[in-house]
Each structure stands twice: as C-alpha cells, then as structure tokens.
C-alpha cells in the first residue's frame with residue numbers, strides 16, 4: 001500500500017508540477033499509471049479533471065487540503081499502510097508525509113517471550 005501511495009504521489013507531482021522535459025515526463029506518467037490500480041486511478045482522475053489534486057498530506061491528524069480533523073482510526077490505518085484512505089470531507093486520498101511515516105512502529109521486532117517455569121508447589 002505504501003508503494004501505491006508513493007506512485008500516486010509521484011504521478012500527482014508530475015502532472016501538477018512544472019513539466020520541464022515533456023517526453024521524459026510522459027513516459028514516467030505512463031509507467032506510474034500502469035502501476036496504480038484502475039479504480040484508484042479513476043478516482044484520482046475525477047478529482048484532477050476538476051483541477052483538484054487527488055492526494056492530501058496528513059499533518060497532525062488533519063487533512064492538509066480541507067483542514068478537517070481525521071479520526072485516529074484513519075491515521076492508524078495510514079501509519080500501518082494497511083489500506084488507502086479517503087478524506088471523508090474532500091474525498092482526496094490521504095497519505096502521511098515521509099517524516100511522519102519514517103518512524104517504525106515500536107512493536108516491529110519483539111523477541112519471543114522466554115519460556116516460563118512451571119510454578120513449583122510448595123512441599124510441606
């Protein structure tokens with residue numbers, strides 16, 4: 001999922017950015033579009049057709065596009081890159097900027113718990 005959002009973000013950067021090398025950009029756009037699932041691309045294109053960006057960064061649990069507070073559930077899903085999330089207010093795809101997503105979850109590599117000894121019954 002993370003790769004998907006990265007591809008989508010790259011695509012948006014290319015399509016909304018200043019195109020300095022049209023031939024290279026067209027090739028890169030075609031390549032990225034090939035990697036993004038059609039339903040996601042379709043939604044992105046609908047927004048783009050209206051001159052809107054398809055993606056919005058999440059800053060401090062707030063959509064950077066419409067400044068709506070997002071639920072913790074949405075942010076957590078993004079953090080764990082489990083699924084794509086849409087802003088319920090403006091309909092853009094949400095993504096966490098690199099700095100926020102860079103920190104790995106603390107429970108990533110926990111060592112296996114040591115075997116517990118059987119409780120010894122006191123002998124009387």
Ligand SMILES: [Zn+2]
Pocket residue numbers: 056063064065066067068087088089090091092
């Ligand atoms: Zn929004």
